[in-house]
Amino acid sequence: MLMVLTPTLMLVPTIWATPAKWLWPSALLHSLLIALASFTWFKNTAETGWAFLTPHMATDPLSSPLLVLTCWLLPLMILASQNHLSSEPLNRQRMYITLLTSLQIFLIMAFGATEMIMFYVMFEATLIPTLFLITRWGNQAERLNAGTYFLFYTLAGSLPLLVALLILQNNTGTLSLLTLPFSNPLLLLTCSDKMWWAGCLLAFLVKMPLYGVHLWLPKAHVEAPIAGSMILAAVLLKLGGYGMMRMLIMLESLTNELSYPFIIFALWGVIMTGSICLRQTDLKSLIAYSSVSHMGLVVGGILIQTPWGFTGALILMIAHGLTSSALFCLANTNYERTHTRTMVLARGLQMALPLMTAWWFIAALANLALPPLPNLMGELMIISSLLNWSWWTLALTGAGTLITAAYSLYMFIMTQRGPLPMHMITLDPSHSREHLLIALHLLPLILLILKPELVWGWAA
Amino acid sequence: MLTRLSRFGPAFQQLLSNPPARFVSQSKPSSGAGSTAVTELHPAGQTAGHGEVSQYVKNPDYHGFSSDPVVDEWNMRVGFFFGISVALVIGGTFIHYLPDHGMRQWARREAERLIEQREKEGLPLIEENYFDPNKIVLPTAGEA
Numbered sequence: 015m016l017m018v019l020t021p022t023l024m025l026v027p028t029i030w031a032t033p034a035k036w037l038w039p040s041a042l043l044h045s046l047l048i049a050l051a052s053f054t055w056f057k058n059t060a061e062t063g064w065a066f067l068t069p070h071m072a073t074d075p076l077s078s079p080l081l082v083l084t085c086w087l088l089p090l091m092i093l094a095s096q097n098h099l100s101s102e103p104l105n106r107q108r109m110y111i112t113l114l115t116s117l118q119i120f121l122i123m124a125f126g127a128t129e130m131i132m133f134y135v136m137f138e139a140t141l142i143p144t145l146f147l148i149t150r151w152g153n154q155a156e157r158l159n160a161g162t163y164f165l166f167y168t169l170a171g172s173l174p175l176l177v178a179l180l181i182l183q184n185n186t187g188t189l190s191l192l193t194l195p196f197s198n199p200l201l202l203l204t205c206s207d208k209m210w211w212a213g214c215l216l217a218f219l220v221k222m223p224l225y226g227v228h229l230w231l232p233k234a235h236v237e238a239p240i241a242g243s244m245i246l247a248a249v250l251l252k253l254g255g256y257g258m259m260r261m262l263i264m265l266e267s268l269t270n271e272l273s274y275p276f277i278i279f280a281l282w283g284v285i286m287t288g289s290i291c292l293r294q295t296d297l298k299s300l301i302a303y304s305s306v307s308h309m310g311l312v313v314g315g316i317l318i319q320t321p322w323g324f325t326g327a328l329i330l331m332i333a334h335g336l337t338s339s340a341l342f343c344l345a346n347t348n349y350e351r352t353h354t355r356t357m358v359l360a361r362g363l364q365m366a367l368p369l370m371t372a373w374w375f376i377a378a379l380a381n382l383a384l385p386p387l388p389n390l391m392g393e394l395m396i397i398s399s400l401l402n403w404s405w406w407t408l409a410l411t412g413a414g415t416l417i418t419a420a421y422s423l424y425m426f427i428m429t430q431r432g433p434l435p436m437h438m439i440t441l442d443p444s445h446s447r448e449h450l451l452i453a454l455h456l457l458p459l460i461l462l463i464l465k466p467e468l469v470w471g472w473a474a
Numbered sequence: 475m476l477t478r479l480s481r482f483g484p485a486f487q488q489l490l491s492n493p494p495a496r497f498v499s500q501s502k503p504s505s506g507a508g509s510t511a512v513t514e515l516h517p518a519g520q521t522a523g524h525g526e527v528s529q530y531v532k533n534p535d536y537h538g539f540s541s542d543p544v545v546d547e548w549n550m551r552v553g554f555f556f557g558i559s560v561a562l563v564i565g566g567t568f569i570h571y572l573p574d575h576g577m578r579q580w581a582r583r584e585a586e587r588l589i590e591q592r593e594k595e596g597l598p599l600i601e602e603n604y605f606d607p608n609k610i611v612l613p614t615a616g617e618a
Contacts (some may be wrong), residue, residue, distance in 0.1 A: 035542060039549040046556040053565045057572050075576065089561075093553065096539060442528055445538020450553050457562055467575045 015071045018055075018085060019122055021048045025115045034104050038096050041111050045089040052085035056468050064128070064192060071126035072192070075472040079332050080256055084121045084249050086458065087339065088114060091241035093451045094343050097350060098239065110151065113143040114241055121249055125256060130179050130189040133260070134172070137217070137253055141168055144250065147242040148234055160230075160237035167230040171220035174213035181210055182264065195263045202268045211268045214261045215276075221254030222309045224276065225283020235302035236355070240346040243298065247305050247342060248335035255309070255331050258316050259324060273317040280317070281400070281410040283310035288417035292424060296355045297348065300425055301341045304381060307418060308334045311411070315396035318403055326395025328471040333388040333459060337380040340455035341425075344374055347448050348429065351441050357425075362434035363441075370444045371430045373452040380459060382422035383415070388462045388469065 025044050032040045055078040058065055064072040073081060091114050099107050117140055124136035141164075149161035183189050186197050202211065220227045231251075235243050262269060287306040294300040308330065315327035345355070347370060352360040364371040383390040393415070400407040462469060529536040539549035574580050592599050 035540075035545050038539065039545065039552045042549065043552050043556055046553075046561050050556075050561050050565050053568055056569055056575075058575055059573055059577065086561075089557065096549075100541070440528070442530065445536070446550055447538030447553065450550075450557060454557050454562075457558075461562070461566060465569065467578070468569065470576075472576070 015066050015068055015073070015122075015126055018048055018052050019119070021051065022085075022088075022115060022119050022122065026112055029108050029111050029115065037104070037107060037111075038092065042089055042092050045092055045115075049082075049085045049089055052082050055081050066126075067128075070128060070132065071123065072128050073126060075470070076259060076328060077125045077256065079328065079469045079471075080249070080252055081122060081125045083252075083332055083335050084118060084125065086454075087245060087248050087335075088118045090339065090343075090451060090454055091244050093447060093454070094244060094346060095239065095241045096447065097445075098346075110147075110241075113146055114245070117143045117245055121253070124253060128191050130191065130194075130260070131183075133257065134176060134179060137221075137257065138169075138172060140250060140253065141165060144234075144238075144242060144246065147245075148238045151239040151242070152237040153239070154237060156233065157237040160233035163230040164234040167220055167227065168217070171227070172217035175217035178210050178213035182214075191260060197264075199266060200264065202265075208268065208272065211265055211272055214265055215258060218254040218257040218261070219276065219313065221257070222251055222313050223254070223306060224279055224313055225286060225306065225310055226279050228283065228287070228306045231306055232299050232302040235305065235342075236296065236298045240342060243342040243346075244339045247301075247338040251305065251309055252331045252335060255312050255316060255327060258313075259327070262316070262319060269317070269319060273319075277314050277317045277400075277403075277407075280310040280313035281407060281414070283307070284314075284414035285410060285417060288414055288421060291421035292417065295357060297345045297357050297360070297425070297429065298342065298355050300357075300421065301338065301345060304341075304418075304421065305334070305338050307414065308338070311393060311396050311414065314400055314407075314411075315392075318396075318399050320399045320402070322395045322402075323399040325471050326392045326397075326399060328392075329388050329466070329469050330392030330396065332469045333380070333392055333462070336455050336459045337377060337389060340373075340377045340452055340459075341381060343448075343451050343455065344370070344377055347444065352438065357428045359435065360438070361428055362430070362432045364430040365434045366438070366441050367444050369449065370452075373449070373456065374426055374430055376456050377452070378422045378426035380456070381425075382419040386463050387459060388466060389459075391466065 021044065025041070025048070028044060029037065029041055055066065055073050058075050058078065064074045065078075066073045092111060095110065095114075099110055102110075120136045120139045120143070124133055124140065127133040127136060145161050145165055148164060149157055152160065179189060185200070186194065188194065188197075200207075202208070220230075223231050231246075235246055238246060284307050287303045287310065291300050291303045291307065294303065312327045312330050312334075315323040315330070317323075348360045348363070349355055354360055363374075380387050380389055383393045385391075397408070397411045397415075400411060529541060533541070533543045533546065535543065535547070537546050537550040539553075540546045589599060
């Protein structure tokens with residue numbers, strides 16, 4: 015654990031001490047080496063249980079894929095931000111990379127936490143750098159509103175979580191994830207117990223987001239700069255899923271009935287947000303609503319609490335993290351050239367940038383869950399486990415799959431096919447940097463087809 | 475310069491050299507009008523509105539990293555080498571050769587070994603009882 019955490023901590027002084035010319039290459043180099051070191055977390059020789067154990071941090075098959083995804087994302091964020099920050103003063107560039115690095119530190123400590131209060135503190139701590147990124151480096155005036163929505167939605171959900179965790183600490187004497195699964199089952203009978211149940215889960219449902227409390231997401235994802243959108247879509251949403259999977263062990267008896275409305279909300283959200291995607295004019299907004307749609311399916315898979323549900327949820331979280339981040343990067347390559355996110359203004363790009371079209375195509379196919387990519391494997395496992403719970407969910411999940419395919423293809427056709435508009439007369443060719451960026455998103459996704467047991471979690 | 479830029483493909487050059495067929499000619503738009511009706515083509519090398527000059531003008535080998543060509547070249551090398559060759563290839567090889575993930579292959583071998591052993595000894599493959607009956611302590615009939 016320290017083998018990755020210490021270099022990440024030391025990346026901050028490195029950023030501030032590096033001469034201006036070599037800032038970005040040096041940050042990229044070091045973050046790639048840290049990502050390489052993080053691959054050791056994939057080593058999981060036990061059947062279940064904790065590895066890399068220290069008194070405060072550990073990994074297990076649930077958290078190791080998320081940890082590796084977090085560490086993989088930092089070099090990608092650095093690659094993506096390099097161009098649009100090149101005109102900023104040097105110290106602000108250093109500050110930006112420092113914020114990204116601090117996000118990685120908090121996320122590593124959150125996913126590696128063995129104690130729920132540490133997880134909670136890190137969960138909250140990730141809000142601060144993200145808020146800075148959105149409100150300082152976002153491109154439109156709406157970024158202030160977006161930051162407010164982001165901060166207060168998440169805070170409103172997580173303060174009940176703090177109270178719930180303190181109540182749990184009071185009752186069981188410990189909040190250590192190592193021992194809580196083995197504690198006596200809690201007798202949850204009274205109405206206040208049901209409030210406690212809701213308090214435990216609300217923060218994560220807002221973070222995921224569940225349809226109904228999802229309004230912060232389109233704002234935050236759209237107004238954030240590219241690195242902000244990437245980290246939000248790829249990892250911060252998954253903090254919610256991870257938290258839910260950890261908490262649900264304690265909430266066993268009540269969840270069987272109380273989860274009913276939330277599963278329905280989640281599945282309805284898949285359809286609703288998918289339909290909204292079909293009506294979007296703003297490209298980033300489309301990708302943001304697509305994230306809500308996929309995460310709705312993940313919420314359904316988690317609340318079902320079966321082995322396949324958990325496994326499908328984890329696989330879909332990892333696959334969606336890579337896919338969604340890739341789509342935001344692709345949208346950003348458009349934005350840097352045309353300075354508009356409106357799809358009708360930046361379309362027909364296959365004529366101008368055919369190599370980028372290849373990447374758009376693969377990313378769109380990944381988004382609509384084409385086999386044999388892990389996106390499909392996760393979705394299929396969730397849909398199967400939901401079907402086992404109730405046949406009627408097939409109507410919702412089936413329609414959701416259809417709508418997902420429709421809006422992914424809509425996004426591809428709108429941006430790539432058709433005539434090139436007359437007002438686009440000078441577009442820079444695609445940079446090697448951009449090709450590298452998308453390749454580093456999609457190649458790991460394709461490689462995951464070959465070794466899916468890395469992202470199975472302990473359930474399958 | 476157009477010829478230099480032409481190596482990026484015929485489509486790019488066509489955009490610059492062929493005037494659009496739907497060329498709307500009208501009086502100069504007032505300051506409030508949007509730019510959707512293009513009445514003047516800007517010369518190549520300038521993007522509309524910002525006065526930005528494409529990086530490819532100064533550095534035809536621009537990779538997207540930095541305006542300094544040396545740093546740009548090295549940044550590209552660092553990114554591709556450490557990103558692809560080291561992280562994906564060497565990292566991928568490391569992941570491929572990780573031992574038995576989750577002990578699945580061990581579990582399979584152990585199960586086959588136990589089945590073979592029990593069949594040889596004539597024992598049942600699996601105990602009937604999940605818990606050892608001798609360890610279950612039941613209350614006697616007299617107690618509540």
